[in-house]
Amino acid sequence: MTDPAAAAADGHPDRHLRRPGGGLTVSDTQGELVRTRCDACGSQLAYAPGTQHLRCVACGGTVDIVHAAGDAVDEHSFDAWAAAQGGVRAGLLDARTLVCDGCGATTQGTDLSVACRFCGGHLVVAAEADGLVQPEAVVPFGVEQAQAREAFRRWVRSRWFAPGELKKVGDTESLHGSYVPHWTFDARTSSAYTGQRGDAYYVTVKQGDQERQERRVSWTYVAGHVERDFDDVLVPASSQVAERDLARLGPWPLAQAVPFRAEYLAGFAAARYEVEPPVGLERAQQQMAPVIRRDVERDIGGDEQRVASVRTAYADVMFKLVLLPLWVATYVYAGRQWQVMVNANTGQVVGRRPYSVGKIVLAVVAGLLVVAALVWWYLRSQT
Numbered sequence: 001m002t003d004p005a006a007a008a009a010d011g012h013p014d015r016h017l018r019r020p021g022g023g024l025t026v027s028d029t030q031g032e033l034v035r036t037r038c039d040a041c042g043s044q045l046a047y048a049p050g051t052q053h054l055r056c057v058a059c060g061g062t063v064d065i066v067h068a069a070g071d072a073v074d075e076h077s078f079d080a081w082a083a084a085q086g087g088v089r090a091g092l093l094d095a096r097t098l099v100c101d102g103c104g105a106t107t108q109g110t111d112l113s114v115a116c117r118f119c120g121g122h123l124v125v126a127a128e129a130d131g132l133v134q135p136e137a138v139v140p141f142g143v144e145q146a147q148a149r150e151a152f153r154r155w156v157r158s159r160w161f162a163p164g165e166l167k168k169v170g171d172t173e174s175l176h177g178s179y180v181p182h183w184t185f186d187a188r189t190s191s192a193y194t195g196q197r198g199d200a201y202y203v204t205v206k207q208g209d210q211e212r213q214e215r216r217v218s219w220t221y222v223a224g225h226v227e228r229d230f231d232d233v234l235v236p237a238s239s240q241v242a243e244r245d246l247a248r249l250g251p252w253p254l255a256q257a258v259p260f261r262a263e264y265l266a267g268f269a270a271a272r273y274e275v276e277p278p279v280g281l282e283r284a285q286q287q288m289a290p291v292i293r294r295d296v297e298r299d300i301g302g303d304e305q306r307v308a309s310v311r312t313a314y315a316d317v318m319f320k321l322v323l324l325p326l327w328v329a330t331y332v333y334a335g336r337q338w339q340v341m342v343n344a345n346t347g348q349v350v351g352r353r354p355y356s357v358g359k360i361v362l363a364v365v366a367g368l369l370v371v372a373a374l375v376w377w378y379l380r381s382q383t
Contacts, residue, residue: 034124034262035063037102044102044122046267049141049344054266071259073137075186075318078281081133098123110272113179113265124265133277136320137257138264141177142345148175148327151342155349174331177268177344179323180246181237183280184254185230186318189288192225192311193296198304217304226295233284237273237321241328241341248350249343252324256345260323270323277319285314 035054036045043058053062098107098114105118112135113124143151152175198217205214232254236243258264275283292312297305325344329351330337340351 034266036122036124036266038063044120044267046122047141047264049144054263057267065261065263067259067261073257073259073320075136075184075320076133078185078277078317078319081277081319096125098125111270112262112272113268113270115269122266124262124270133273133321135181135260135323137322138179138260139253139257139322139324139345140264141268141325142256143327143342143347145175145177145327147347148342148344151347151349152327152329152340155340155351174329175327175342176329178240178326178328179265179268179270180241180326181271181273182252182322182324183235183237183273183275183277183284184232184320184322185235185281185284186232186316187230187284187288187314188227188316189230189292190225190227190313190315191292191296192223193299194221194223194308195296195300196220196306196308197222197300197302198306200303219306220302222300224299226292226299228288228292228295230284230288230291233287235275235280235283235287237275237280238271239274240271241326241339245339245341245350249326249341249348252343253345254322257322265323268325273321281317281319285312288312 037043038045038056038059038061040061041056041059043056045054045056045063047065048055048062051062053064055062096108096110098109098116099105100107100116100119100121100123102121103116103119105116107114107117107123113122115121116123196219198219200215200217202213202215204211234250234252234254236246289310289312292310293307296307296310300307327342327344329340338351340349342349
């Protein structure tokens, strides 16, 4: 970390920190700053997808992303974190001021990584404010923008009745890279249950001169418990993207997560989390519940099961904040905003798109003409 005294000697007031070649200044409550300017030409450095370095957008020079010795993706005890909060919640939406050292303009916001609103410089905050959970891991971008655009074009070509304007979106620089924050939760669960086990049997039933086998079920009261360990239950920590769309973009390659370094954010947007850990845990438990219920039904056995109650205790709850990469295209058509996303590791495309009324009408008319031609041909062949 840069010495504040050295920063002051460099002509900056001691309330600011500056890293040599860095791309922004920020109040000293924000910690170490990220280098975002090329030493060779002074242009912007950005993370190069699929690599371990930053690349200059102008001259192509590279700077390696260096991880500290012993760097690892650690998880944190939820109970210890909750106890440390003492019932106090930090203000998640407190804005900070970033000062671009390229043009000197100030930008206010809550995101971890943004572009200068005047010169487009990359403004990346190396650490969160005190009281907020720091990102522990990041799944770096693995798909370049050009590859994402091609995946987008293939997706558009597969959409019948898409308006022509949609194709233009894929032919421009409309795709923007963004990291979306997620929580992951681990837990050891022990669930006590009550219910009924149903064992099927058959009886012979007479109906007049006919006999048939009728299935019946004998129900027996049961009680017991099941245990399961959950690992990396993923919960979106931002409302930027609909949760159902994020689920469709998966599965996410969490095995490719690396220890967080702010350099991976250079050149991409990165939002601060909005969903606090306690809410995230509740949503994780909602995901665990159906898995636990299936375990209960298997434990009950028999041919049918009735689950009356399940009481689950959670132990060794661990969590971390991980950033996942997306290419996002947002466009307006017919007065409505539409969004398409590309998983920046797998190339999977998910989104919504409008329908071209003109194309639908033409297709219907063409279909009617084909039907009319077939009917005419049939009638003519009968004469």
